[in-house]
Amino acid sequence: MAKIIVVTSGKGGVGKTTSAAAIATGLALRGNKTVVIDFDVGLRNLDLIMGCERRVVYDLVNVIQGEAGLNQALIRDKRSENLHILPASQTRDKDALTLEGVEKVLGDLSEDFDYIICDSPAGIERGAQLAMYFADEAVVVTNPEVSSVRDSDRILGLLSSKSRRAEQNRDPVKEHLLITRYNPNRVDDGDMLNLEDIREILAIDLIGLIPESEAVLRASNQGVPVIHDDKSDAGQAYADTVSRLMGEDVPLRFHSAQKRGLIARMFGGGARR
Amino acid sequence: MRLLDFLKGERKKSASVAKERLQIIVAHQRGHRGQPDYMPMLEQELLEVIRRYVQVEQDAINISLDSDNDCSVLELNVTLPNRG
Numbered sequence: 001m002a003k004i005i006v007v008t009s010g011k012g013g014v015g016k017t018t019s020a021a022a023i024a025t026g027l028a029l030r031g032n033k034t035v036v037i038d039f040d041v042g043l044r045n046l047d048l049i050m051g052c053e054r055r056v057v058y059d060l061v062n063v064i065q066g067e068a069g070l071n072q073a074l075i076r077d078k079r080s081e082n083l084h085i086l087p088a089s090q091t092r093d094k095d096a097l098t099l100e101g102v103e104k105v106l107g108d109l110s111e112d113f114d115y116i117i118c119d120s121p122a123g124i125e126r127g128a129q130l131a132m133y134f135a136d137e138a139v140v141v142t143n144p145e146v147s148s149v150r151d152s153d154r155i156l157g158l159l160s161s162k163s164r165r166a167e168q169n170r171d172p173v174k175e176h177l178l179i180t181r182y183n184p185n186r187v188d189d190g191d192m193l194n195l196e197d198i199r200e201i202l203a204i205d206l207i208g209l210i211p212e213s214e215a216v217l218r219a220s221n222q223g224v225p226v227i228h229d230d231k232s233d234a235g236q237a238y239a240d241t242v243s244r245l246m247g248e249d250v251p252l253r254f255h256s257a258q259k260r261g262l263i264a265r266m267f268g269g270g271a272r273r
Numbered sequence: 274m275r276l277l278d279f280l281k282g283e284r285k286k287s288a289s290v291a292k293e294r295l296q297i298i299v300a301h302q303r304g305h306r307g308q309p310d311y312m313p314m315l316e317q318e319l320l321e322v323i324r325r326y327v328q329v330e331q332d333a334i335n336i337s338l339d340s341d342n343d344c345s346v347l348e349l350n351v352t353l354p355n356r357g
């Protein structure tokens with residue numbers, strides 16, 4: 001039986017796809033058979049971040065509508081044999097997904113994989129609800145910014161009422177907070193919510209803290225998930241996150257500011273290299 | 274650090290303003306969690322009915338649903354303006 005983890009946020013553009021790609025890759029690198037599914041039907045992105053866009057033939061919608069088998073649609077990752085990608089369709093819309101169809105696909109995948117990572121679309125509508133419905137755990141991606149935190153709280157509300165676990169009165173979906181695009185210098189300057197504040201407001205466990213990092217854009221340019229860049233701060237922070245998901249106790253890194261000169265502090269320059 | 278604060282002007286840090294706002298928003302959102310989907314509509318329509326008789330503000334009405342094992346209580350609080 002696979003563990004199903006949804007990567008979700010409510011707000012768009014906060015780093016869900018970046019995180020889903022990194023976490024799935026990290027789990028596979030640690031020896032787990034992992035599949036990552038793009039639920040963003042109509043706006044697929046995950047294939048680009050995973051660097052497999054030219055190998056997409058069939059997609060999730062084809063499988064659900066019986067136009068292709070799972071094995072035809074699954075793409076094996078170039079770098080890790082434990083990792084597969086199930087892309088989203090670019091031409092259909094979200095209505096092409098059905099609850100029964102998604103249930104069947106997840107059920108079939110559960111037999112062969114240890115982890116199923118679902119990359120949710122933005123929003124709190126049908127597409128996002130389908131991506132979270134069957135989840136055992138949820139990684140709630142949040143930026144240190146008011147609208148992102150508010151949307152994360154909305155998503156937490158949905159997880160506790162509109163998931164299968166909630167509807168069947170089973171143990172609730174295990175919720176994890178993943179703070180991304182964190183800039184400790186701006187936190188020190190008092191212009192960015194700090195991680196303790198966010199954790200306190202949302203009242204869920206922190207699974208990871210990913211700094212704002214230039215390595216992320218570099219990685220997406222190349223189509224190589226940032227966790228492969230093990231020299232980078234973001235790559236290491238994602239590796240820590242994966243360890244925690246696997247139940248290890250790893251200290252938090254990248255939460256405090258790098259030393260800056262007095263002048264820089266006075267004028268509030270906060271770019272991280 | 275005092276000197277720095279002084280030089281930068283003693284405005285309230287924006288992050289603490291953000292935190293206070295979020296605490297209020299989240300408390301409000303959580304108060305509405307798990308309620309039936311019709312609650313916002315019910316609240317709006319009740320407000321309209323009340324307004325046919327008394328002029329009240331949008332936030333003067335507070336509605337909540339509490340459920341015990343075998344019965345639910347719909348609680349409605351309306352703050353009426355002072356009689357002037």
Ligand SMILES: Nc1ncnc2c1ncn2[C@@H]1O[C@H](COP(=O)(O)OP(=O)(O)OP(=O)(O)O)[C@@H](O)[C@H]1O
Binds near residue numbers: 121211234
């Ligand atoms: N830690 C980070 N540091 C710097 N840039 C980042 C970081 N995380 C994400 N980004 C950038 O933010 C943008 C959005 O990221 P991503 O596509 O992962 O978000 P998303 O939540 O999946 O968006 P959508 O809601 O559209 O699906 C991208 O340009 C990505 O490179």
Ligand SMILES: [Mg+2]
Binds near residue numbers: 016018040045121
């Ligand atoms: Mg995305």
